[in-house]
Amino acid sequence: MKRxxxxxxxxxxxxxxxxxxxxxxxxYQGKTLxxxxxxxxxxxxxxxxxxxxxxIGKHLAGNPTVIVKNMGxxxxxxxxxxxxxxxxxxxxxxxxxxxxxxxxxxxxxGIQIDLRKFGFVAGGPGISVTYMRSxxxxxxxxxxxxxxxxxxxxxxxxxxxxxxxxxxxxxxLLGIKYRYVSGYPxxxxxxxxxxxxxxxxxxxxxxxxxxxxxxALVKTGEAVPVWFDFINDGDSYTRLPxxxxxxxxxxxxxxxxxxxxxxxxxxxxxxxxxxAVGTTFLRILVVPPGSPKDSIxxxxxxxxxxxxxxxxxxxxxxxxxxxxxxxxxxKAEQLFQLAANPEPKMRAFIRDYIELGKKMNGKRD
Numbered sequence: 001m002k003r004x005x006x007x008x009x010x011x012x013x014x015x016x017x018x019x020x021x022x023x024x025x026x027x028y029q030g031k032t033l034x035x036x037x038x039x040x041x042x043x044x045x046x047x048x049x050x051x052x053x054x055x056i057g058k059h060l061a062g063n064p065t066v067i068v069k070n071m072g073x074x075x076x077x078x079x080x081x082x083x084x085x086x087x088x089x090x091x092x093x094x095x096x097x098x099x100x101x102x103x104x105x106x107x108x109x110g111i112q113i114d115l116r117k118f119g120f121v122a123g124g125p126g127i128s129v130t131y132m133r134s135x136x137x138x139x140x141x142x143x144x145x146x147x148x149x150x151x152x153x154x155x156x157x158x159x160x161x162x163x164x165x166x167x168x169x170x171x172x173l174l175g176i177k178y179r180y181v182s183g184y185p186x187x188x189x190x191x192x193x194x195x196x197x198x199x200x201x202x203x204x205x206x207x208x209x210x211x212x213x214x215x216a217l218v219k220t221g222e223a224v225p226v227w228f229d230f231i232n233d234g235d236s237y238t239r240l241p242x243x244x245x246x247x248x249x250x251x252x253x254x255x256x257x258x259x260x261x262x263x264x265x266x267x268x269x270x271x272x273x274x275x276a277v278g279t280t281f282l283r284i285l286v287v288p289p290g291s292p293k294d295s296i297x298x299x300x301x302x303x304x305x306x307x308x309x310x311x312x313x314x315x316x317x318x319x320x321x322x323x324x325x326x327x328x329x330x331k332a333e334q335l336f337q338l339a340a341n342p343e344p345k346m347r348a349f350i351r352d353y354i355e356l357g358k359k360m361n362g363k364r365d
Contacts, residue, residue, distance in 0.1 A: 024294035024301075027091065029062030034093045038079030038100065040072035043186070044205050048124075048283065048324050049096040055312040059305030061298055075099060075158055077110040084113030089288040091295025094121060101281035102162035104340045105273060106354065107347050115340045117289040120333045121299045122326040124283025127229035127240055129209040129248070130167060131217070133200040134224050143226040143248050146176065147258055155190050155199030156182030159357045162278035163203045165350070168357055169271045170227065170251055171201075173263055180360045194223075205282075206242050210321040214246075227254045229279045232272060242322045251275075270350050277339045284336070285326065300328040 035053045039045045050068050057066040071079040076099045083095045095118070104115045134140045136152045154171070156164035159182050171178050181199060184190040187208060193199045195217075204213050206228075217223035230237040230250035237252045248254070251271075255263045263271075285303070287295060303326045306312055316323040342350070 021294060021297070024297040025061040027062065027292070027294045027298045028060045028064035030064075031062065031092060032065040032067060033057070033060070035066060035068045036079065036083060036087070036093050036095050037068060037070045038072065038076040038083075038095065038097045039070065041070050044207050044320075045076075045096065045098040045283070046070060047207070047320060051312070051316055051319065051324070052096070052306065054315070055309055056302050056306050059309065060302040074110055075103070075161065077103065077108065080115075081110075081112045083286070083288055084115075084118060087288045089290035089292075091287060091291045093288065094299060095284070095286045095288075097284050097286065098282060099162065100286075101277040101284055101336065101340050102274065103160070105277045105342055105347070106160060106162065106165070106350050108160055113289075115284075115286075116337050118286035119289070119291045119293075119296045120336055121285040121287060121296055122303050122328045123281045123332050123336060124285065124324055124326050125231060125240070125280050126206060126282035126324070127231070127242055127250075127279055128163060128203050128205045129213070129225050129228045129243075129246060130170070130201070130203045130251075131209075131213060131223045131225045132202075133194065133197065134221055135197075136200050140224050143224060143254065144258065145224075146226050147174070150177040152178055152200040153198070154178050154180045154201040155184060155193055156180065156202075157184050157186065157190065158182060159361055160354055162274050164357065165274050165354065166229075166271065166278060167201065167203050169267060169274065169353070173255060173267055173271065174258060179362065180357065182357070182361050206322060207320040227251045229275060231279055232276060266349060267353075270346060270353065273339070273342050273346060274350065276335075280327070280332075281336060281339060283324070303328055 035049050037046050037049045053066045053068050057064055071082055076097060080097060080100045087093050100115060104111050132140055136149050138148055140149065154167055158164060164182055184193060187204060190202055194202050213223060218225060225246050225248040227248050228243050228246060228250055230252055231240055237250060239250050249257060252263065313323050
């Protein structure tokens, strides 16, 4: 964790780039750039990728045509492996991935490519919100009422999902007893299970929470937000503006409010690792191993221009209720290299914790 902290301290949410070389400035002239998504169309990853694709072309030197292609399957793993093993290293395909960093950090055996070999373009920070049914005994009116509850059903998409792991770790750190069922095909199916009372505790990405959970479940009194993710810069635990208006605290502040002290210990250290790869690198933009450095430089500068694009920001606020941000600086790349490869002892601890989750995974009576 000390190795992680020193890099996190230097992590900026935006970083300057030197001017492009002549080769980088001309790289995309007359070409087509493919934004390659590791999930099927229609989900949050795809929506954000298509939003980016509609606007980034005008910020890339040469003003290339930008298209989107999808390759879903195995929780995003198939697309990651394809980009790393098959895609041409010509700089004309940029992976727009969700979950790749967390799967690598947790030692997912399905990942067949060392993520550190990709050409790093940017990290896309994002947080999610954990919520529960208000009718869980003895009645959940506020987040603090979670501490009175027990043996409710936590739902998940996959036992090796960083969201599943973080939900379980959070409850275990708080000392709350629960039951766990995972394996829902997607968030839409899990939301239906939540509404049918098959599960009572779940986690959604911020765009989905704002678009579906907040209006349909929270405002109607059916659900209560209990915490949301923090971003850790090594010195502080930051509440992103994305969470403004949500009647909850980020997990560490919630823990302190409930327990009267800061969390500590090996489980907390593991939580921080999973949180880092699941939030700071919720999305990653990478190019195939061996891609030209000029393409990476051009893409980074294009992303920085995108951040200040009024049309992009306006469409983002209208469609997904927030503006995605992309971290392109050198320290972000250093953190990515480290976060995707935790120390062996920590990875072993996380793998053991995942195996425990597999044993817990059951069916609702």
